[in-house]
Amino acid sequence: MSLQFLDFEQPIAELEAKIQELRFLAEDSELNTGEEIEKLRSKSRMLTGSIFASLTPWQITQLARHPQRPYTLDYIPLVFTEFQELHGDRMYADDQSIVGGVARLDGRPIMLIGQQKGRDTKERVRRNYGMPKPEGYRKARRLMLTAERFRLPVVTLIDTPGAYPGVGSEERNQSEAIARNLFDMAQLKVPVVSCVIGEGGSGGALAIGVCDRLLMLQYSVYSVISPEGCASILWKSADRRELAADAMGITAERLSRLDLVDQVIEEPLGGAHREPSLTAERLRETLARHLSDLTALPLDALLAERRKRLRGFGVYGGN
Amino acid sequence: MTWFEKIIPSRIKTERRMRSVPEGLWMKCPACDSVLYRPEVERNLQVCSKCAHHMRIGARDRLMQFLDPESATEIGADVAPEDPLRFRDSKRYRDRLAAAQKAVGERDAFVVMAGTLEGLDIVAGAFEFSFMGGSMGSVVGERFVRGVEHAIAQRTPLVCFSASGGARMQEGLLSLLQMAKTSAALAALAAEGLPFISVQTDPTTGGVSASLAMLGDVNIAEPKALIGFAGPRVIQQTVRETLPEGFQRSEFLLDHGAIDMILDRRELRERIASLLRILLGRPAASG
Numbered sequence: 001m002s003l004q005f006l007d008f009e010q011p012i013a014e015l016e017a018k019i020q021e022l023r024f025l026a027e028d029s030e031l032n033t034g035e036e037i038e039k040l041r042s043k044s045r046m047l048t049g050s051i052f053a054s055l056t057p058w059q060i061t062q063l064a065r066h067p068q069r070p071y072t073l074d075y076i077p078l079v080f081t082e083f084q085e086l087h088g089d090r091m092y093a094d095d096q097s098i099v100g101g102v103a104r105l106d107g108r109p110i111m112l113i114g115q116q117k118g119r120d121t122k123e124r125v126r127r128n129y130g131m132p133k134p135e136g137y138r139k140a141r142r143l144m145l146t147a148e149r150f151r152l153p154v155v156t157l158i159d160t161p162g163a164y165p166g167v168g169s170e171e172r173n174q175s176e177a178i179a180r181n182l183f184d185m186a187q188l189k190v191p192v193v194s195c196v197i198g199e200g201g202s203g204g205a206l207a208i209g210v211c212d213r214l215l216m217l218q219y220s221v222y223s224v225i226s227p228e229g230c231a232s233i234l235w236k237s238a239d240r241r242e243l244a245a246d247a248m249g250i251t252a253e254r255l256s257r258l259d260l261v262d263q264v265i266e267e268p269l270g271g272a273h274r275e276p277s278l279t280a281e282r283l284r285e286t287l288a289r290h291l292s293d294l295t296a297l298p299l300d301a302l303l304a305e306r307r308k309r310l311r312g313f314g315v316y317g318g319n
Numbered sequence: 320m321t322w323f324e325k326i327i328p329s330r331i332k333t334e335r336r337m338r339s340v341p342e343g344l345w346m347k348c349p350a351c352d353s354v355l356y357r358p359e360v361e362r363n364l365q366v367c368s369k370c371a372h373h374m375r376i377g378a379r380d381r382l383m384q385f386l387d388p389e390s391a392t393e394i395g396a397d398v399a400p401e402d403p404l405r406f407r408d409s410k411r412y413r414d415r416l417a418a419a420q421k422a423v424g425e426r427d428a429f430v431v432m433a434g435t436l437e438g439l440d441i442v443a444g445a446f447e448f449s450f451m452g453g454s455m456g457s458v459v460g461e462r463f464v465r466g467v468e469h470a471i472a473q474r475t476p477l478v479c480f481s482a483s484g485g486a487r488m489q490e491g492l493l494s495l496l497q498m499a500k501t502s503a504a505l506a507a508l509a510a511e512g513l514p515f516i517s518v519q520t521d522p523t524t525g526g527v528s529a530s531l532a533m534l535g536d537v538n539i540a541e542p543k544a545l546i547g548f549a550g551p552r553v554i555q556q557t558v559r560e561t562l563p564e565g566f567q568r569s570e571f572l573l574d575h576g577a578i579d580m581i582l583d584r585r586e587l588r589e590r591i592a593s594l595l596r597i598l599l600g601r602p603a604a605s606g
Contacts (some may be wrong), residue, residue, distance in 0.1 A: 032473045043386050054570070066486070113599050117561055151386070163529075163548065163549075164557075165548070165549030165553045165557050166554060166555045166557060166558055166561065167548075167558060167560075167562065167566070169548065169549070170547050170549070170566070170567055171575050172547060172553070172575075173533070173572075173575065173576075173577045174529070174547075174548035175528040175529040175532070175533045175547065175577075176533040176577060176605050178498075178529040178530070178548070179498075179528075179529050179530050179532075179533040180445055180533075182498055182499050182502035182503070183502045183503075183505060183509075185499075185508070186502060186506045186507075187503075187506045187507075187510070188497065196397055202486075202495060202526075203486075203495065203498060203525075203526055203529045203530075203548075206495055206496070207338065207529075210499045210502075210503070222492055223491065223492060224352075224486045224487075224488055224490075224492055224494050224526075225486070225488055225497040230488050233488065233490060234408035234409070234488065235408055235409065239449070243408070244408075247404065247406050247407065247408065248406075248488065249404050249491045249492070249493075250491065250492070255492060257442045258403065258493070259359035260492055260493070260496070261512060272498070280529040281465060305496065307503065307507070309597040310499055310503040311458075311464065311503070311504075313460065313493065313496040313497065313499065314399050314456075314457030314458075314460050314461050314492060314493060314496070314497065314500065315403040315457050315490070316398050316399060316400060316401055316457045316458050317398075317399040317400070317401050318397035318398045318399040319397055319398075
């Protein structure tokens with residue numbers, strides 16, 4: 001699949017097109033283009049480096065939503081072994097925008113839960129564009145309780161525009177499904193490590209994101225409302241999404257300065273989709289390290305630390 | 320203005336206005352348009368005596384009418400908002416806060432008090448919807464948690480009246496995380512075996528609905544309150560079909576099993592006191 005470029009990557013796209021052209025030319029002729037190609041490649045890398053050195057929060061949002069960005073199902077075979085998917089909430093349906101199951105990480109048994117967007121149109125519809133309904137959150141909760149029963153640490157991969165706003169969602173009490181997960185995850189008797197791999201969209205993300213360690217991929221975002229949503233409410237126009245993205249502080253870098261993220265995982269030059277296997281390797285290594293830290297803690301200490309972490313959220317004055 | 324008013328000379332119009340009743344003594348019910356005598360409405364807990372419409376009510380008034388007279392002491396009154404993101408849209412967040420504080424007379428959108436209900440020690444909190452739409456930021460979350468901690472320390476139940484549009488955008492992710500913070504506090508309260516009664520009032524949506532408000536051991540709603548995760552406008556835009564009649568109103572939630580009961584505001588005190596006495600295994604009220 002050929003690389004897709006975002007609007008701000010157009011200069012890179014042009015260089016890459018030139019490289020492609022030269023490569024085709026080289027195939028058909030005796031011309032020695034190798035040196036020229038190598039020069040252009042290095043120029044492209046430098047250009048990418050300089051563009052990516054100063055991305056705006058909105059550009060990072062676009063990367064987080066990149067159509068070629070690796071999703072949960074792309075990471076599973078690269079990060080875990082022996083994954084066995086477990087389906088359904090046992091009550092109503094199997095929401096395919098959340099994927100879950102048992103697996104191993106470096107040999108250690110774990111429970112994996114991740115949001116899944118879908119790559120082509122058919123798949124996107126099946127995955128509801130990564131927007132879970134109540135049954136998705138209830139499936140996640142069921143798997144967490146199973147994990148607790150068998151002392152499996154929980155790993156969650158967050159990638160959703162948000163919980164699905166629809167008539168059925170309201171009929172089946174989306175609010176309760178999310179709230180119940182927050183309630184249960186606060187006291188879940190196993191370690192929970194969450195990583196935002198793309199979009200962390202509001203309550204729909206948090207509902208699988210109450211954790212002992214929060215990780216974010218470098219070009220992922222995590223926010224209380226989408227930049228478009230915020231812009232249409234506060235600026236009265238969704239077009240001001242760039243301003244909203246800036247104001248809300250939604251990037252990994254800004255959130256780690258606010259002390260809300262434990263570790264930011266650096267992405268390959270140009271973003272995770274340029275080299276999924278390298279991204280996956282870094283993800284695997286980081287998850288493994290945090291899991292071994294957390295599993296070394298006695299249960300009381302683990303829960304006390306989580307309580308302290310949750311208690312400490314917020315910035316306010318007075319006493 | 321009617322055609323009749325238009326032809327009256329302006330001098331007479333002014334006089335007419337001057338002779339009108341003192342400001343605010345009469346009001347119109349927003350639901351049935353009946354003209355109501357304001358002191359009567361206040362005695363009636365802001366419920367229309369004609370159509371039983373439940374008008375919105377401020378946090379402090381709500382707690383004062385709910386708790387026993389002279390029984391309340393506020394918890395966390397000093398906790399005050401800051402502006403961690405130095406957020407600005409068309410206005411600075413700081414200025415919005417200052418304007419809301421001046422207009423509403425509260426420092427933020429949630430008030431919590433320890434007091435008694437029919438003699439029973441409780442902690443009760445209420446959202447102030449007129450303060451930035453009752454939105455939940457760091458102060459709301461912190462005061463709520465302090466209320467829960469007080470309830471745990473004193474071994475009392477907790478009652479919360481919600482009225483909120485959701486999380487406060489101007490504090491970004493910190494606001495979202497208040498959902499986790501308040502829910503975690505409620506999990507601790509539940510682990511202590513103490514009851515939480517959630518009363519959802521008009522309107523309760525977004526992050527408040529999807530955290531503390533739906534976590535009651537008993538979930539109560541006032542009649543015809545708008546309660547839901549996503550706002551009706553967002554859903555309309557997503558599904559592009561007309562929403563069912565009464566969608567996301569208290570009665571709809573009762574039908575779909577989301578809440579335990581709908582109670583008229585005028586019976587909240589008595590019914591919640593009875594519920595709490597039963598849940599706590601206390602004897603029935605005497606008399």
